[in-house]
Structure formats: structure tokens, C-alpha cells
Amino acid sequence: MLYRLLYRVFKGIWLFPLCQQVLLGAGMRWRKYVPVMLAALLVVVVLVQQVSACFDPADAYAVEVVLNAPGIEYNLSALSGAALIDYAGGTAFAYRSRYNNRLVVVVSEQELEPGSGSKHLAVRIQSPVTTREYRVYRCVLPSSCGWKLRERVPLSFTAGEGELTLELGTLRCDSPCWVRFKPLITASVCDNATLLVSGTLALKGVQRVRTPEGGGSELEYRVNMPCLLSVGEPCIRVMVLIPGYDAPMRIEAGEYQLELTLLWHASAAAEGLLERVEVECSCLKVAPMEEPLRDLGWHVEEGGELARKVGDSTVRVSSAGGELELSIESVEELGEKDLEEVRRQLEGLGFAPEILRACNFTVTREYKILPHTDVNESEVIAALKAELEWLVRSGVISGLDPSEIARIASAAKLGYAGWNRRIVWYNGDWVPYSSVPGAALVRCYGGVQPAFQAESKVYGNLPQAPLGGSQESASALQVSESQPQYGWRTTSWLWALAVAALAALAAAGIAYAAVKKSLPA
Helix, strand or coil: CHHHHHHHHHHCCCCHHHHHHHHHHCHHHHHHHHHHHHHHHHHHHHHHHHHCCCECHHHHHEEEEECCCCCCEECHHHHCCCEEEEECCEEEEEEECCCCCCCEEEEEEEECCCCCCCEEEEEEEECCEEEEEEEEEEEEECCCEEEEECCCEEEEECCEEEEEEEEEEEEEECCCEEEEEEEEEEEECCCCCCEEEEEEEEEEEEECCCCCCCCCCEEEEEEEEEEEEEECCCCCCCCCCCECCCECEEECCEEEEEEEEEEEEECCCEEEEEEEEEEEEECCCCCCCHHHHHHCCCEECCCCCEEEEECCEEEEEEEECCEEEEEEEECCCCCHHHHHHHHHHHHCCCCCHHHHHCCCCEEEEEEEEEECCCCCHHHHHHHHHHHHHHHHHCCCEECCCHHHHHHHHHHCCCCCCHHHHCEEEECCEEEEHHHCCCCCCCCCECCCCHHHECCCHHHHCCCCCCCCCCCHHHHHHHHHHCCCCCCCCHHHHHHHHHHHHHHHHHHHHHHHHHHHHHCCC
């Protein structure tokens, strides 16, 4: 039986003659190598399935739920009149939402794990997207703040209480700055041993602004750093924000020597390592925190970038490695008048005018996937709730009561869509699939589904929400599901074929080498 299975699989691949020769020439002895071949073929199945589950940029503007909770069943016969599209490795129904006809509803069958064979009904609400071209103007500004600090410093913690002072290096600020420090310490301790490490960071320097009498005044700042490391027991600290540690601390312009004093309590001797001291430095007029920046018209984006709208352009300031990068995103080409307005807004943050005028912009063209309509998150979630209720009323879904629909809507957020982030039932709760222990996550880019693109004919031809009906569409779905589906894009299909060929080649090579080794010389 196993031989026939392998025969049929390899017969469809150009490697069949080699595999046939290896298997038939070895007689009965090849059987013990069957698990190796089957493992290789299993890799093919899993990889091919994952190709169809790749990330779609439109996922950020959708919500999707897989109805895998116990007791939920479905019957697709009421979806007559919906369009059939390739989706999630198979065929799905697509139509315009009865809640808002600009939104797309996709009803599909999905597995929770690639190759599991167990499928569940999934419902997705998609806000249509569009591709927009931007001109991005970039330049790197010299930072008013720089540092050179020691890294990977060995530490020895003695049993009991101890203290150690480390000279870390220098920090330079050409103008008043906001700084925050985070020492990263690791340690290796014996079984059942405990270790608590806290510290104090001292900044000692000379003010860069000289007085008429000559010489700069001495500057000194101290930052308490409780609970730098806790092993084997909890570390208790007073919950108050410490400037320089929990929140930015303002320091004057100057050149500083940094000293870190470590204090510890250990039940046994241990070895450790000061991996590095992370420094956040922002030479702005206000603290780089949400509230004061908002007062100036700026906001802090994920990752710490500062951003604001200037006319029709978006201006961003990001810092990395002591340098500041300024970028301006604009649909239209910017003239000198536009750039001057950007400089004026940056001066309000504390950037020197001469530095901004010396900025040499480079211009690139980039493309972004953006929502085509102004539909917000609450409307998309309301549409999901309305479509689930209709699917229950029409008989497509059974076993899903109103309270469970309300729980799904409560768990939904814009962006909870696609293989990794779709909402699933786990342990009595509706959660993103990525939070399920052992989830088979994918990390590949699959492009935008045509039905989600506002400019595409597929989206333009999507029918209105079905009113219920015959078995015709359900039969079409079942026929399509009976055939192998490797994703909607030709490139995904070619990739799947390439993966299958490579895995088959590997399986044949393993089998050939193993059988050859078992034969007498």
C-alpha cells in the first residue's frame, strides 16, 4: 500500500525514473526508508499549504473570524449569487456587505493548521484598499547627542551583599537634551539561588556653554535604577516614575563621564554580564512624550517615530545610533516653499535652523497600501456582527448564538485578519491565532487579493449580498475544493511547484544514498 502511494506521488514528478529505479532495484530492503521519504513529502504538503496563507497587506484593514468553536456547523447552499474567488488556498464566496456595500464579505473554509484536513467556516470583512505612490524626501541630521559606552562587561557577584562601580564611557550633548538609560544585565546562577541587582548611574561633566569668567560649570546628575535584575525571587520597588530610568530626564549641554554603581544581594556567588546600556536621547524643546508633543501638533508613532501632518505631507523624525533621519511623504512634488514650512515646524521642536537648511534631501518613489474609503474600525466590526447574524438567520451557520456573536465582535479589532491574526476560538475565548500556543505562523508576503483592490474589475463586479437560494454556488465551492488549490496567484503556484520538486529531489537523494549503502559492494 505504501509503495503504491509513493509510486503515484513520484510518478507526477520528473524524478520518477530515478525513484522507480531506486525502489524497485532494492527489493524489500527499501521499506525501512519509507518514513524518511514520507517525512520529505510531508514537508512538501506543509510548505505548499503555507504558500497560500501568506501575509496580505490588506489584512491591516480587515477583520476575520474562524468559527472553530464546538457545535458550530454550516451549510453553504444559501450563498447562491455570490462571486467565487480564490482565497486561503481554496475557493471562497465574496459579495458586498449588506451593512455597508463598500465593504467586502468573504466566506471561506479554512484549516487551523496546515495539512490538518479539518476545515471550519471563516468570515472576513474587508475595507477595500488602494495603492498610492508617494515621493519620499529623506535626509540625515547630525544629532546633538552622541555617546560611546562599554559593552559586554564581565561581572562577578559574590555571595551576600556587594557593590561594584564601572566606568562606562562618555556622553556628549551639544544642546540641552532629554535622556533615558536602560542597562541590560544577564547572569548565570546555581539551582535555587537568588540574585537581586540594583544600581545608580552618575553623569559627571562640564557645561559646554562657557561663561565670561572662563570655564564651564561642573554638571552632575544621578539616576537611581532599582530592580535591574531579579533571579529566583521578586524585586519590589516603589511605583514612581524615576527621571532618566522610567521617563526622560532633561540635562544641560555638556560632555559627561558615565559611572554605573551596582548593588546586589546574592544567596550564592554568580557570574554575569553587562550586555550594554541602551540610551535614548532626544534634543527637543519638550520631553519626547505623548502629551507635550501633542500640544505642538506632533504624535509618537509605534517604534518611537515623531510624526505630524504639514499640509498634505506627512513629516517623520526617527533616531537610530545617535543620528536623526528626517523623512517627508508627499503625493505631489514638493517645492522650496513646502520644504521651508517643514523646517519651520521642526524649529518648533528645537532643531537649529542652520542644520535644517544644510539638509540635503534625496527623493525616492514608494508605494503604500491604504484604505480606499473612510470606513473606520467600529463600522467594520459592526459589519462583521451584522453578517454573522444574517448567516445564522439564513441557515448558513448553525450553533452560533447571539451572545457568542457579541463576544466575537468584542474581541475583533481592525487588523485581526489573515492567517496569523485571524480570530479563532481557543480555550473558551475568541483570540488572535498568533496568541494560541503552538500556532503554525507564516512569514511570507502574498500580495493583495484582487477582490480587495478598489481599482480592480473583480472588486467592481462583486455582487450585492445574496438573499439565499440554491445549491449551485455551494456545489461550485465543493467541486473546487476537491482539486488542489495552492493560492490565487500564479507566482504562489510556481513557488509551490518549485518547493515540491526540491523536496522530491531531496527524498530521492536520501533514498538512493541509503539503499546504496545497504547493498553489498
